[in-house]
Amino acid sequence: MKPLKSLSGFSIWLLRIAVALFLVMRYWHTLKGIDVHAISLEILCICVYCIFGILLLAGGIRKGASLTVISGLFIALFSIYFAYTNFNGNWLNENMLLFIFPFSAGVYFLANGNK
DSSP: OOOOGGHHHHHHHHHHHHHHHHHHHSHHHHHHOOOOOGGHHHHHHHHHHHHHHHHHHHHHSSSHHHHHHHHHHHHHHHHHHHHHTTTSSSSTSSHHTTTTHHHHHHHHHHHHOOO
C-alpha cells in the first residue's frame, strides 16, 4: 500500500498544533498561577518551553525555516531537561513518557524545518 503523500502538509500542521496544545495544556495550571515577584528557574523554563511550542506554530507560517528549527531545538532541549529533573530511577514511568512526544517532535522539526 502506498502512503498518502497529499496528507503530508496536513500531518505536519497537525503535529505543530499538537505540540503547542500539549505543552500549554500540560503546564496551564503552572502558567495561570505565576507570581512575577517570586519566579523560579523551573517556572521560567516552563514559560520558555510553552513559548517555543507556540513559536513552532508561527514558524510554519513564515517562509524561512529558521524559527521552526530554533523552536524544535529548544523544545528538544527543554524536554531533555525536564526528563532529567523528573527522573526518579525508572525510565518507564508515566511522568518520563510525557516528555518523549515533545522531544521527538522537536527533533523532527530540528531536522526537517518547514519541509
